[in-house]
Amino acid sequence: MREVQEVDKYPLDTEIGSSLNHNSDATTAKILIVDENPLSRITACDLLALDGYETIELDNSSQLLADIKTQQPDLILLDAMLKQVDSFSLCRQLKENSPTADIPIIFTTLADSREDRIKAIEAGGSDLLIKPLNRSELSIRVKSLINHKRNDVSRQDVLSQTEQVLFSIAKALDSRSAAKGGSVRLTSYAQSFGQYLDLSPESIEDLVFAARLHDIGTIAIPDAVMLKASKLTDAEREIIRQHVLVGEEICQPLLNRSGVLPIIRHHHEKWDGTGYPDGLAGEQIPYLAQIFQVIDIYDALTSDRPHKKAYSSREALQIMQEEADKGWRNPQLIGQFASYLRSQTQ
Numbered sequence: 300m301r302e303v304q305e306v307d308k309y310p311l312d313t314e315i316g317s318s319l320n321h322n323s324d325a326t327t328a329k330i331l332i333v334d335e336n337p338l339s340r341i342t343a344c345d346l347l348a349l350d351g352y353e354t355i356e357l358d359n360s361s362q363l364l365a366d367i368k369t370q371q372p373d374l375i376l377l378d379a380m381l382k383q384v385d386s387f388s389l390c391r392q393l394k395e396n397s398p399t400a401d402i403p404i405i406f407t408t409l410a411d412s413r414e415d416r417i418k419a420i421e422a423g424g425s426d427l428l429i430k431p432l433n434r435s436e437l438s439i440r441v442k443s444l445i446n447h448k449r450n451d452v453s454r455q456d457v458l459s460q461t462e463q464v465l466f467s468i469a470k471a472l473d474s475r476s477a478a479k480g481g482s483v484r485l486t487s488y489a490q491s492f493g494q495y496l497d498l499s500p501e502s503i504e505d506l507v508f509a510a511r512l513h514d515i516g517t518i519a520i521p522d523a524v525m526l527k528a529s530k531l532t533d534a535e536r537e538i539i540r541q542h543v544l545v546g547e548e549i550c551q552p553l554l555n556r557s558g559v560l561p562i563i564r565h566h567h568e569k570w571d572g573t574g575y576p577d578g579l580a581g582e583q584i585p586y587l588a589q590i591f592q593v594i595d596i597y598d599a600l601t602s603d604r605p606h607k608k609a610y611s612s613r614e615a616l617q618i619m620q621e622e623a624d625k626g627w628r629n630p631q632l633i634g635q636f637a638s639y640l641r642s643q644t645q
């Protein structure tokens with residue numbers, strides 16, 4: 300592996316024209332060129348250096364995936380015909396891996412094959428360019444993809460800031476709640492029970508987010524109602540029921556966490572349709588909401604509350620099974636949760 304230094308700027312080719320004047324932001328962009336042919340790598344490096352990009356060359360090795368993760372380039376130029384590694388499989392691995400999923404990948408090939416273009420698209424590639432590389436085509440495509448990636452990163456930064464604000468609000472509400480530390484316990488249950496059920500990483504992440512944000516709508520509930528030790532009136536119960544709708548509305552800006560919203564809205568539904576807010580029944584209730592409901596109920600039963608002392612794990616499971624027998628809970632999930640708890644003590 301060798302790094303190609305930036306070369307002196309040459310006049311732009313006449314076919315490109317003034318529309319491709321040097322991008323002042325290009326010097327901050329890193330392009331990784333993966334190709335077994337040294338001449339192909341040098342050609343690509345020279346063309347990209349004309350626009351001021353930092354270029355890094357890789358040939359092919361067993362450490363290719365690790366090298367890419369380490370380099371974290373802004374874009375990858377990937378030969379479609381690597382001999383030791385299947386280029387399309389490598390692209391899929393990069394797209395399935397969180398640290399590299401957002402890196403644009405342009406395949407390069409000697410043959411303009413329809414089959415390769417389809418493979419490139421299916422693997423998650425952004426484009427396929429024919430060798431020898433055309434200066435203007437390469438320049439335009441690289442600039443477009445890098446700008447798009449950076450705009451996406453900017454949007455992710457905004458979303459990340461939104462998440463942190465919401466987490467701060469939820470943490471403050473958790474401190475106010477009678478069940479202090481509930482979100483921490485629920486996060487642990489969401490992670491481990493989700494793994495026990497063999498859920499996808501994305502589903503587990505949605506459960507973890509829900510564990511932290513599911514009761515954020517209680518911000519609209521007065522302390523006199525939220526912390527009341529005596530029996531609630533019908534009007535007070537209705538106020539509390541609104542927290543799932545308020546919570547869903549507060550979390551709407553989490554566009555990249557849309558799977559969390561159904562959990563927040565529906566984690567108080569009942570298997571027989573007598574829950575709230577929509578009276579969903581059985582499999583109408585989103586599966587992740589059903590799962591979250593189970594761990595939320597267990598945590599509530601095994602924690603001290605203003606109106607009760609904490610039940611033991613055995614007592615809590617017995618109550619949950621009785622509720623399943625009444626038709627309130629998914630009986631299969633209750634059984635799986637009981638098995639999960641037993642597995643944690645073995």
